[in-house]
Amino acid sequence: MTWLPIFTRSTEQALSGWPPPVLDPAGPFASSITTLSWILFAMAGAVLALVLAALWVALAGSQRLRSRLGGTRVVWLAGIALPVVVLTALLIYGLSLTRTLRTPPQPSDIRVRVTGEMWWWRVAYLDRAGGVAMMDANEIHIPVGRTVTVELESSDIIHSFWVPRLSGKIDMVPGRRNVLRMQADAPGVYAGQCAEYCGGAHALMGFMVVAHDPDDYARFMAARARPAPQPGGQAARGAQLFQDSGCGACHRIAGTEANGLAGPDLSHVGSRRTLGAGILPNNRGTMIGWIGDPQSLKPGNRMPAYSTLPGQDLTAIAAYLETRR
Amino acid sequence: MRIGITLILLLGGCKPPPEGRAAMPGADVQRGRALVQRTGCAACHVIPGIRWPQGRLGPDLTHFARQGMIAGRVPNRPDMLAAFVRNAPALVSGTTMPAMPLNEGEARDVAAYLYTLD
Ligand SMILES: [Cu+2]
Numbered sequence: 432m433t434w435l436p437i438f439t440r441s442t443e444q445a446l447s448g449w450p451p452p453v454l455d456p457a458g459p460f461a462s463s464i465t466t467l468s469w470i471l472f473a474m475a476g477a478v479l480a481l482v483l484a485a486l487w488v489a490l491a492g493s494q495r496l497r498s499r500l501g502g503t504r505v506v507w508l509a510g511i512a513l514p515v516v517v518l519t520a521l522l523i524y525g526l527s528l529t530r531t532l533r534t535p536p537q538p539s540d541i542r543v544r545v546t547g548e549m550w551w552w553r554v555a556y557l558d559r560a561g562g563v564a565m566m567d568a569n570e571i572h573i574p575v576g577r578t579v580t581v582e583l584e585s586s587d588i589i590h591s592f593w594v595p596r597l598s599g600k601i602d603m604v605p606g607r608r609n610v611l612r613m614q615a616d617a618p619g620v621y622a623g624q625c626a627e628y629c630g631g632a633h634a635l636m637g638f639m640v641v642a643h644d645p646d647d648y649a650r651f652m653a654a655r656a657r658p659a660p661q662p663g664g665q666a667a668r669g670a671q672l673f674q675d676s677g678c679g680a681c682h683r684i685a686g687t688e689a690n691g692l693a694g695p696d697l698s699h700v701g702s703r704r705t706l707g708a709g710i711l712p713n714n715r716g717t718m719i720g721w722i723g724d725p726q727s728l729k730p731g732n733r734m735p736a737y738s739t740l741p742g743q744d745l746t747a748i749a750a751y752l753e754t755r756r
Numbered sequence: 757m758r759i760g761i762t763l764i765l766l767l768g769g770c771k772p773p774p775e776g777r778a779a780m781p782g783a784d785v786q787r788g789r790a791l792v793q794r795t796g797c798a799a800c801h802v803i804p805g806i807r808w809p810q811g812r813l814g815p816d817l818t819h820f821a822r823q824g825m826i827a828g829r830v831p832n833r834p835d836m837l838a839a840f841v842r843n844a845p846a847l848v849s850g851t852t853m854p855a856m857p858l859n860e861g862e863a864r865d866v867a868a869y870l871y872t873l874d
Contacts, residue, residue: 711809712796715854720799723813723852728799738813742852749854 451622457596458614463528464599474517481509532599533610536580540612543571544582547590547603549629550636550732551695551708556652557582565655566683568695569708571640574648575618583609591627594640600626615642620704631731637709655699658686662754669751672744676737684755694734702756707732718749780834780868788869791862800853804873814853820873827851837867 454469456462488496499505536542542557556565573579583592585603593600598613615621625636643651662670670687673679678697679689685698695708703713707729711717723745725734737745789805792798798806800814826832826840829848836847842863844853858866 711799712794714795714857716856717796717799719852719854720796720811720813723800724811727812728809743850745852746854 451595451624453595455596457619457621458598458616460532460598460613461596463531467525467528471521474521485509529599532612533601534612535610536582537578540578540580541573542580542582543573544584545571545592545603547583547585547587547592547625547629549587550625550632550729552636552638553586553695565652566685566696567699568697569638569705570703571638572648572651573613573615573640573642574645575615575642576645578612578614581611581613583611588629589627590625590629590636592623593626594621594623596621597640602627613640615640618642618644618647622709624709632729635708635710635729635732637705639704639709641704659698659755662751665747666751666754669747669749672740672748673751676740676744676748678748681734697752698755700755701753715746715749715753718752719745722748780838780864780871783864783868785865785868785872787862788865788867791858791866792869795856795858797856797866817870817873821871822874827853834864834867834871837870838863841866841870 454465456465485500488500492500538559542559542561544555544557544563546553546555552569554567554569554571555563556567558564571581581592581598583601583603584607585605588605590603591600592603592611594613597615598611601609601611603609619642621640621642623638623640625633627633629636661667673684674688679687679691681691681694682697683690683692684696689697700706700713705711706713706717706721707725710729711721719742721728723738723740724736725732726736740748792803793806796809797803798809798811800811802810802812802816802818804818823832826837827844827848830836830840838860840847841856842858842860843855844851845855
């Protein structure tokens with residue numbers, strides 16, 4: 432709905448933390464929710480009009496109209512019968528809609544598990560049997576035209592997973608596994624956002640869903656499954672510094688000694704569109720800025736600042752992380 | 757009359773650096789600002805007019821236009837600045853600021869924007 436400027440934001444704007452566009456569906460699940468939303472808006476508008484009309488009759492209507500409005504018949508019809516019929520119909524419609532959004536994984540579905548963390552997203556691609564096939568963070572890659580079942584968990588407090596253009600929104604509750612299905616009809620980048628207040632940096636807890644053409648998706652996943660090339664030159668120094676500075680205590684990088692789980696998986700951080708959970712573009716400069724002083728960018732987040740590292744070292748680490756694609 | 761002229765001449769001496777210093781013909785300040793936002797310069801710099809982020813690893817750019825030097829090492833001139841924002845290490849070896857993903861025209865827009873930070 433491009434004529435609704437306040438709802439429509441470009442990815443660039445979404446990058447700077449602004450909520451992604453709503454009522455602008457890009458797949459079947461989001462479409463049905465958008466339809467429901469418009470039905471609700473229309474009904475709310477109709478009820479408002481009805482109430483205003485009744486108010487006008489009560490204040491300024493003729494004697495005859497006013498007496499009609501005053502009887503108990505109006506109360507029975509407009510006050511009880513109408514709401515019961517309309518709300519029941521709406522309840523059935525709404526429940527059947529959310530059921531299609533929440534069916535458990537089908538054999539043909541792509542499965543992804545996303546865990547809410549303060550204030551980022553742990554991502555695990557699952558195989559058919561539900562085992563973890565690949566770990567990642569803050570970005571989810573999906574093929575176009577396929578249903579993706581997202582299993583949602585939380586490791587601390589309640590978060591909410593919301594990619595407005597691809598599906599509904601559902602809470603991530605500690606100790607529970609909620610399921611949400613999503614699908615994209617066209618390749619592109621779709622912004623997501625935590626939609627349940629979860630502490631200071633809640634507004635800075637975003638992510639990206641990247642939808643690929645099926646062939647492109649297969650190629651992309653195959654490339655990721657291959658071991659990363661050995662870093663050389665400056666990147667090799669960066670790899671050493673990464674290890675010496677203790678980054679690996681919190682971050683995992685596949686195929687290296689770094690196996691920490693307290694922070695986002697960095698095995699593929701070089702190919703992410705964003706840094707800091709959807710909040711910054713990803714380039715050499717923002718990478719250096721994040722590692723050197725993440726607290727100025729996302730106050731209270733759980734990564735310490737490394738401003739004591741000399742600029743040359745920050746640059747080398749950034750060069751190393753860029754190679755992890 | 758003579759005193760008046762002398763006064764004007766004297767005051768003229770107090771003028772800020774010549775207008776030409778910050779001239780960037782053909783560059784677009786608005787586009788520069790958008791580029792600054794898109795490339796995330798504010799991940800390391802406080803830049804007045806950009807509310808978020810306000811990174812603190814690099815120098816604060818409030819009043820940048822009044823600075824005599826860039827990074828304390830090269831004169832703050834339009835051509836220098838446009839080259840610096842694009843590839844800082846080429847001008848100032850050892851700087852933490854990396855080359856940024858900007859082409860030459862974009863770098864001029866960014867420089868023009870930075871000269872509005874008075
Ligand atoms: Cu939140």
